[in-house]
Amino acid sequence: MTAAFGGPGPASPTDPAGACPYGRTTGASLLPPHEATGELGALDLFGTGFVRDPYPWLDTLRAEAPVHHDPATGLWLVSRYDDIRRVLLDPAVFRPDNAQHAITPLGVPALRLLARAGFRVRPALANNGSETHAGLRRVVTRFFNAQRVAAAVPVIERVADELLDTVGTEIDADGGSDLFGAFAHTLPCRVMMELLGIDGLDTATLVRWSDASLELFWGRPTPERQLELSTLVAEFHRWLTAVVSDRTAPEDSFVGALVRHRLPDGKLLDVQTAVGACFFVFVAGQSTTGQLIATVLRGALEESGIWQRAAHEEGLARAWVEEVLRREPPVTTWRRVTERSVELGGVRLPAGAELLLMLMGSGSDPAVFDAPEEMRPYRANARHHLAFGVGRHRCPGASLARTEAAVALRAAARRFPGLRLTPDAPPPPVLDLLSFRAPLRVPVSP
Template sequence: MHLSPFTGTYLTDPARVWRELLARPDDVHHAEDLGMWLISRHEHVRQAFGDADSFGNALTLAPVYEMCPEALAIVMRLDVPATTAAADSPVHTRTRRALRATFANTGPRVAAQYGPIVRRRVDGLVEALAARRGEVVDLIPEFTALLPLLVVLDILGVPERDVARIRQWADGQIALVWGRPEPAEQVRLAQGLLDFWHYCQDLVARRAEGDLDGDDFISRTLRYRDGDDEVLTVAEVASMAFNLLVAGHETTAGLLAHGLEQALSVPGRWRRVAEDPATVPAFLEEALRFGPAIDGWLRVTLRPVTIGDVTIPAGQRCLLLIGAANRDPAAFSAPDRFDPERDDAKDHLSFGYGPHFCIGAALARLEAEIALVRLGTRLPALRLVPWHEPQFQANLAFRSLRALPVSEQRLTLISREAK
């Protein structure tokens, strides 16, 4: 069968494609044009995420198309050791232990350690938006993509002056690996990725030369390492920073954008957010289920493995369609209805499942909750411009809205010409 993730319906209405896949009688499909197996049912996506002996991560961060030789030559110079999303055991067991020790990942630890950073950043950005009342503002560059990046920079102890280039590098990595750029663009993005890696190496090397008393993630991880390469090498610390700088912001940006789009697109919903902040966590959980920021994630089979009625041979790339799994009628009642009051939303697979379960889930939830509550309180009359139509970036993994134009209802009369 064919899946065209880079054109057509998948860019405007991916749920239609997921529905069609889920309705087919066969459990798993081979997409010839992608050279991948598509796993879409909730039960099977969970099985694949949970079974690290059969589904490996070595190719999770490898490009999903054949790269041109010039770009490949540059990428081959990336000597990044696999630590998180691209690592298998026993390396992953060791690096995950380090990550759990140095990166807050439970609700209470995240609130205590990162809460003040998040609140400060949310307040700064919300006040900047409030100062622009009356204008049409695109929330993607001004808020949803910026907030998580500023937060992750603060957590890692990275200077704010580098925000623009880190954003470019991170966007570039996502386009290079899971998009389908033209050859000239591949070369440009590959060079950016190499520069990004050198930047992270440099960041960690400079931190390692100073005193390590800081409270930032890099200092903490270097302290945890305590000079012992068997615990963690310096290159592995740099690799973790490299991964967190991308994983920590592009994803939460998606949750914020999809959540805000849902909240603003139905009359009365935004008011409820503003008037009853206690409803926000359940609202966000449903936003995670309904429109996951990563809706396809990759594994490679380490041995022949049977999924439903199909046996996938060893060495095959598999696309775990999280977006489809989250809409599987076998797991969710009325799956295509956005319903913040449903009681099965928590079964979504948007943060993965099993040994690689997202280490940043608690941070993402906290950030999105504080952001929505603060925005709702400060800008209760926010609304989407009437001409907004969701359009997504062409990407196999990351589902990013291209734009989210809003204004404050009371103060602006929006016409199509204002676009």
């Protein structure tokens, strides 16, 4: 399940917060569920306690309230594996229409700024429950199939080596480096731009646009921060609109295939829907994959022996990536809305109920995964996790994300076998958006 977003949508207001570089860090109670007043009544999905260590809360939700109404967001939190899988496999009853709505209502100044840029992303992929979804998905999937991903491995390895040269230079000059900023956050963006034939734009700009989009639609930005983010999102939208509207892209390119795609009624895909599909791919292919890589690298450095083994043990890097996806996926939640009244997890939900699927919690469900708190590469059912979703909306870029993360770990471990997390470094800031979580720094020393 990868990231995508649409235009501003209704949502319940929450307190402003964020995490560098996406915003400001939160300051809510650090009490775990069993110590917090009112048990689940103290749950804050954006609070420091949940962001830093969500597992006690997720365990409590699964055990005591597997379908729990969160009054702060107005969302029904669904935490058991079987319930989440059922929702994802039934898009007729559990529709994806709200998947990309802004969780925090945007103020009038931000909305006006976006409107002046012509910002409007129609249902394309993650939020599309209509008959047009299947055809659009086929277009996108064609660029991320197994054959193309296999052919991309040399590109990923070359870009990884180039970025690791910079890491080495920083270590030599300063005695350390940050694998998030210097490596993980940039690698997938450069790879994606090469694979999709994106020219005339520097990597840093696309990274900045993508990160701003995530924070604006999945964070709790203040009105002032909303204006800053909306400015960047507007720039992103104008650029994408210009690229799509040009309609001179080669037929075998990603944009060229989109603008030549015909809908079920025979009409050419409209510009705004094509822009929406590009948003989906660019944000997912850059930000969330970078977050996965950062989590994979930090975990491998923390877990005894994994870093050293990953450099030479065939298959370990991929097995480690799979365990990270199960236990600590970068996309932690996703949304659905009920088409009609339905019972889920013993709770009767009304039509129009907005659900938050706790993907991260599903990977730690003891009914499915033995000793889920333990990181066990080569776990027999590791790939049964729901980090990429399941069914018709399963992430089309799953194979590429897995491959990039495994190549990144293997390349970094081979280049710097003695690398370690910088001793006594403060805890890294953690991305604290509604559906995304990752360390925002991976400080390392030789």
